[in-house]
Amino acid sequence: MIRLARIPLPRETAEYLKQYGARVETAADQKAVANELWSRNTTVRTKVRPTLKDTLGEMAAGHQRCMYCGDNQGCAVDHFEPVARNPLRTFDWANHLLACSVCNSHHKRDRFPRDETDGSALLLDPTCEEPLHHLHLNLAAGSYTALSAKGEASIDVFGLNRPVLIKGRREACARAGLFLGQWTSSWRCGDRDTADQIVRLAWNQPLADVLASMFHQAFHPAATALFAGQADLLALLLDADTREAFGSGAGEGRST
Incomplete structure (x- = not known):
């Protein structure tokens, strides 16, 4: 989400x-x-x-x-x-x-x-609130864990951890890494048109929540552990030019 x-x-x-x-x-x-x-x-x-x-x-x-x-x-x-x-x-x-x-x-x-105490809705509406504040994506496993009661209810009701999504997210994580590497190569060569096209293609892929989570988690205090063995990828996710090019989804990581 x-x-x-x-x-x-x-x-x-x-x-x-x-x-x-x-x-x-x-x-x-x-x-x-x-x-x-x-x-x-x-x-x-x-x-x-x-x-x-x-x-x-x-x-x-x-x-x-x-x-x-x-x-x-x-x-x-x-x-x-x-x-x-x-x-x-x-x-x-x-x-x-x-x-x-x-x-x-x-x-x-x-x-x-609904919450049994105050009656408030427990499902996440992505047009009203930031899902990253309620859901943590284990990038290696491809599964979500809840950070709040809303996150827990949403995982259950929307079926966010059904097997086909878990498999898809793992593949999306690898695909996102490839896009980031290709973007970096084009950017460094001065090929801005190709770099812009790569950004559009990356966000248009299924399961864009994976890419958003990657940028978000790069600013997590435990980012080194979350991206263990992927120091180059973490450096790309933290790079100011990369984050600016990939837009608002990348910028969400700064709220961690």
């Missing part, structure tokens, strides 16, 4: 959301009306949902990657807080995320755990 910035919707779509949200709010049976509008209303199906998906695709990492696993292509507009739990948020733009069918239909479904 990687931090994402939410962008504004087209004005027409925002107006539709406001209109349909008001209809749900005033309905006697809010859940029934919300489900009817979202699933069967012609305008919602042909105009609203496609625009939501396209806008979320612009926000997503890589080529419209799922905002939960970061591996598969996002194919569904997911209600972060499910309609079954809170129909009033059915047409709330801040409640829409892009998800793949595996995360959406097989893992998350209508699950939405």
